Structures are given as structure tokens and as C-alpha cells.
Amino acid sequence: MEWIKENKIFVIAGIAALLFFLYSSFDKEDELTEGNAGAVELVTELETEEKVEVEEKEIIMMADIKGAVTHPGVYEVKEGGRVIDLIEMAGGLENEADAAAINFAMYVQDEMSIYVPRIGEEAPSSLPVQNAGEGTKGKLDLNSAQSADLQTLPGIGPAKAEAIIEYRETSGPFKTIEDLKEISGIGEKTFEKLKDLISVK
Numbered sequence: 001m002e003w004i005k006e007n008k009i010f011v012i013a014g015i016a017a018l019l020f021f022l023y024s025s026f027d028k029e030d031e032l033t034e035g036n037a038g039a040v041e042l043v044t045e046l047e048t049e050e051k052v053e054v055e056e057k058e059i060i061m062m063a064d065i066k067g068a069v070t071h072p073g074v075y076e077v078k079e080g081g082r083v084i085d086l087i088e089m090a091g092g093l094e095n096e097a098d099a100a101a102i103n104f105a106m107y108v109q110d111e112m113s114i115y116v117p118r119i120g121e122e123a124p125s126s127l128p129v130q131n132a133g134e135g136t137k138g139k140l141d142l143n144s145a146q147s148a149d150l151q152t153l154p155g156i157g158p159a160k161a162e163a164i165i166e167y168r169e170t171s172g173p174f175k176t177i178e179d180l181k182e183i184s185g186i187g188e189k190t191f192e193k194l195k196d197l198i199s200v201k
Contacts, residue, residue, distance in 0.1 A: 060076050060078060060079075061109065061111075061112075062111060063077050063109070063112045063113070064111075065086050065087065065090045065113075065114045065116065066113070066114070066115050067097070067114075067115045067117055067118070068093060068094040068098070068117065068118045069087060069091060069092065069093060069094060069097070069116050070092055070093075070094060071090050073090065075089045075090065080193065081107070081108045082105055082106060082108060083102060083108060084105070093116065097117075098118060098119045098121070101116075102114075103196070106196050107154055107193055107196060111152075139196075139197055139198055139199040140152075140198050142174045142180065142199070142200050143168055143200055145164075148161075150164055150165075153194055154194065156194075159185075160183070160185055163185070167182065167183055173200070176200060177195055177199065180198070
């Protein structure tokens, strides 16, 4: 006790130093914890934004398939899906299906109706067969289609539809479907989706 009394100043200074050290350590831990929490929150926000962006880009279309398929009906098809994808969703072709009458590579459009005929059968006129051998039949004519018609094409909204109409009014009728690439916003990727669905007359 005598020693403590004699060295009271040193004892108090030592206790003060110890308390300062402990306080500083807690502060650093708190700052580190807060920093980690902020980093985790930032990563979570970025992941959420990325997920929302992907969902916004993904367009789902509804298409009806009838005739010689295992499970006829209406199916959801992602943008860029083709007739062959729709047939697979419907369980595939029946044995008597006339596969030669179907253009498997054609892009599916929203509200499209596909009829798969049986061999020797003619498709009902209200449900045209998407036939690869029919030339331009069933395809949208770029030189006569109105804005509403053009907007049924994948990737074509109101602005691009009006641009197509303006192009043919100012530059004359489309001579080939490739002329569509002259329009701003319609590049090779978009054209690939459209080429099997359009024609010029």
C-alpha cells in the first residue's frame, strides 16, 4: 500500500494508458464491423440490380401449337425461341406428323399459332402452316406493313416501326430485306431474328 501511495501518479498514468488502449481497440473493431457491413450491403445491392436488369431484358411470349404434336396447347417461349423449341415443349412430333411442312428454324412471335399437319393433311386456313417452302407467304411485307404490324416482330417497338415506315417513305420501297439494316438501331443481331419473318414485294 505504501508503494502505491508513493507511486500514485505512475499507477494512475498506467491505468489511464490501459483504458485508452482498450477504448481504441473497441473503436477499431466497431469501425471494421461497420466497414464490413457496408461492403456486404453494397455487394447485395449490386447483385439485386444485376438480377433485376436480367429479368427486365428477358421477354416472355405466348405461342399456341396445334395438330400432330404430343401435347398441343399454349406455351411460354423466351424471346429468340424458335419453332423447334416450341415443338419440344409440346412433347415433340407425333409419328404421322408432316415434318416437311414445318420451318423449324422460324422465330416464335407473341400470339403466334402453329399448326403441325399430318401427312396428307392440309392445315386449316385459320392456322397457317409455317412452311419453309412457301416463299414469302405468311411473312410481313416491309413495304406495306403498318406500324402495329411491324411491332409484332421481335425487337421492333413503336420507335423502330415508325423509322421503318419513314425510311420507305423517304428512300423508296425496300428492294431487299437486307435494306432493313440501313435503319438506325437495327444491326446484324436484330436482323437475324427478323429475316425469316419478313419479305419485300
